[in-house]
Amino acid sequence: xxxxxxxxxxxxxxxxxxxxxxxxxxxxxxxxxxxxxxxxxxxxxxxxxxxxxxxxxxxxxxxxxxxxxxxxxxxxxxxxxxxxxxxxxxxxxxxxxxxxxxxxxxxxxxxxxxxxxxxxxxxxxxxxxxxxxxxxxxxxxxxxxxxxxxxxxxxxxxxxxxxxxxxxxxxxxxxxxxxxxxxxxxxx
Amino acid sequence: xxxxxxxxxxxxxxxxxxxxxxxxxxxxxxxxxxxxxxxxxxxxxxxxxxxxxxxxxxxxxxxxxxxxxxxxxxxxxxxxxxxxxxxxxxxxxxxxxxxxxxxxxxxxxxxxxxxxxxxxxxxxxxxxxxxxxxxxxxxxxxxxxxxxxxxxxxxxxxxxxxxxxxxx
Numbered sequence: 001x002x003x004x005x006x007x008x009x010x011x012x013x014x015x016x017x018x019x020x021x022x023x024x025x026x027x028x029x030x031x032x033x034x035x036x037x038x039x040x041x042x043x044x045x046x047x048x049x050x051x052x053x054x055x056x057x058x059x060x061x062x063x064x065x066x067x068x069x070x071x072x073x074x075x076x077x078x079x080x081x082x083x084x085x086x087x088x089x090x091x092x093x094x095x096x097x098x099x100x101x102x103x104x105x106x107x108x109x110x111x112x113x114x115x116x117x118x119x120x121x122x123x124x125x126x127x128x129x130x131x132x133x134x135x136x137x138x139x140x141x142x143x144x145x146x147x148x149x150x151x152x153x154x155x156x157x158x159x160x161x162x163x164x165x166x167x168x169x170x171x172x173x174x175x176x177x178x179x180x181x182x183x184x185x186x187x188x
Numbered sequence: 189x190x191x192x193x194x195x196x197x198x199x200x201x202x203x204x205x206x207x208x209x210x211x212x213x214x215x216x217x218x219x220x221x222x223x224x225x226x227x228x229x230x231x232x233x234x235x236x237x238x239x240x241x242x243x244x245x246x247x248x249x250x251x252x253x254x255x256x257x258x259x260x261x262x263x264x265x266x267x268x269x270x271x272x273x274x275x276x277x278x279x280x281x282x283x284x285x286x287x288x289x290x291x292x293x294x295x296x297x298x299x300x301x302x303x304x305x306x307x308x309x310x311x312x313x314x315x316x317x318x319x320x321x322x323x324x325x326x327x328x329x330x331x332x333x334x335x336x337x338x339x340x341x342x343x344x345x346x347x348x349x350x351x352x353x354x355x356x
Binding site for chain 2: 047058144168175
């Protein structure tokens, strides 16, 4: 199924081969899980929300108009579901905290035993995870999922300029932290 | 010398620099060690973030989702409603074809036998007589036959969906 594109899988599912939906799940589960884990900061919640997202996507599959990539459409579901979960947990506080907030007062937490980390890559993952949820989502979508600014704007229901502002701030913060802590040499 | 701004280096990342700006950037980086370091730090940061590996969900995740989807498939009536509709329509049209055939034969038999039409032999009111005439007409029988085959085909495909659902 590696050579089959998303639209072909969708056609097959709509035609009645429901079990083919598992190929879409396998294709996107880890990528979406990464984004959800960063936004929700809890593995169990992330996995539960991800199940809901795949269920929602399945129910609406026949309504997917194919004007965008399936991944863009699916990540929009993931992002909105995560945001709903965050908002229902701490609606007011989180909204204030994440609504295009400035990163001026944001500081990465202390990293324990940096030198003892088995995988140095874990550190950058931890740093991205510490960003506010929306920033973390932008960074993940841009760098890891390789979505364009336009696609991210569509997923997050924002203007492209807001996405750029968030990405710029997050990138600068990460670069500053890495440089200030002389991690760029270690993290190769 | 004016140093490169973070904004300019960001626009490089998003591919928004014009050819002239790209050349200026390149020339400046060749001459300015400070900006070269800044540029390198951004590039290293970008590379590090790009290399983040997505975490893996639990092994049973896919099965768990598919198990949650199964009741949705059954409830959604992808097949059930349509199957029952086709089934009932097939039977109705089949009944119409048979009724038309029987009534037509009975009328023909009574005419050939020199007797009166079956509708005349029974005390039908005019209303029922008209219905009987319509049902026994050739046009009605042809339409019924076409509908019958249409619904039978629908029934077959819906059954196929059921079969796939069962094997799922």
